[in-house]
Amino acid sequence: MSEALxxxxxxxxxxxxxxxxxxxGSALVAPIxxxxxxxxxxxxxxxxxxxxxxxxxxxHPDRAPMDLITMPYGPxxxxxxxxxxxxxxxxFHPGLRTDGDLxxxxxxxxxxxxxxxxxxxxxxxPTGLDGYLKSRGITRLTLVGLALDFCVNYSAVDAARLxxxxxxxxxxxxxxxVNGSRDAALKSMADAGAKVAV
Ligand code: VGL
Ligand code: ZN
Numbered sequence: 001m002s003e004a005l006x007x008x009x010x011x012x013x014x015x016x017x018x019x020x021x022x023x024x025g026s027a028l029v030a031p032i033x034x035x036x037x038x039x040x041x042x043x044x045x046x047x048x049x050x051x052x053x054x055x056x057x058x059x060h061p062d063r064a065p066m067d068l069i070t071m072p073y074g075p076x077x078x079x080x081x082x083x084x085x086x087x088x089x090x091x092f093h094p095g096l097r098t099d100g101d102l103x104x105x106x107x108x109x110x111x112x113x114x115x116x117x118x119x120x121x122x123x124x125x126p127t128g129l130d131g132y133l134k135s136r137g138i139t140r141l142t143l144v145g146l147a148l149d150f151c152v153n154y155s156a157v158d159a160a161r162l163x164x165x166x167x168x169x170x171x172x173x174x175x176x177x178v179n180g181s182r183d184a185a186l187k188s189m190a191d192a193g194a195k196v197a198v
Pocket of ligand 2 (some may be wrong): 055079083107159
């Protein structure tokens with residue numbers, strides 16, 4: 001049974017000083033690097049939005065970051081502009097090991113946000129990661145990275161639904177925590193059958 005480490009969105013914009021900084025983000029780099037050698041495969045995800053993305057508050061008149069709106073695919077938190085393709089903010093944290101096997105970019109469709117490493121937020125458009133993992137015979141996943149309550153949460157729930165044996169390392173993750181989203185994420189991951197490890 002092969003096991004992959006999925007490192008979610010360890011990018012400058014989600015670390016201290018970035019556009020959508022998650023407190024405690026940078027401190028995760030060293031322990032995540034150290035964990036990589038323990039896995040058959042290491043996969044990194046990279047939030048990768050075009051300028052003017054529909055998840056940005058700046059794309060909606062009279063809206064502010066952290067407002068909640070309804071999009072055709074469901075509720076959407078509006079974010080500050082972040083992880084714009086090719087920008088420094090979209091780059092991986094400079095200390096992060098990037099010698100993993102695969103980088104999955106997501107969020108490049110201007111009309112749909114994409115938190116999960118597996119599907120866009122319509123829960124239907126695949127990123128291709130499931131096919132990659134299955135074709136390599138990988139059945140067990142450990143998830144680390146940012147942010148616990150959005151991209152890690154959505155990835156863990158999708159992975160569990162797709163039948164993977166999923167562990168989320170909350171000690172190697174950190175939350176944005178908007179409107180109780182951290183507690184809600186812990187519950188949704190557990191309900192989906194992911195092991196939430198501290
Ligand atoms: C993320 C908000 C917007 C994440 C990405 O990586 O959790 N959160 N885009
Ligand atoms: Zn994003």
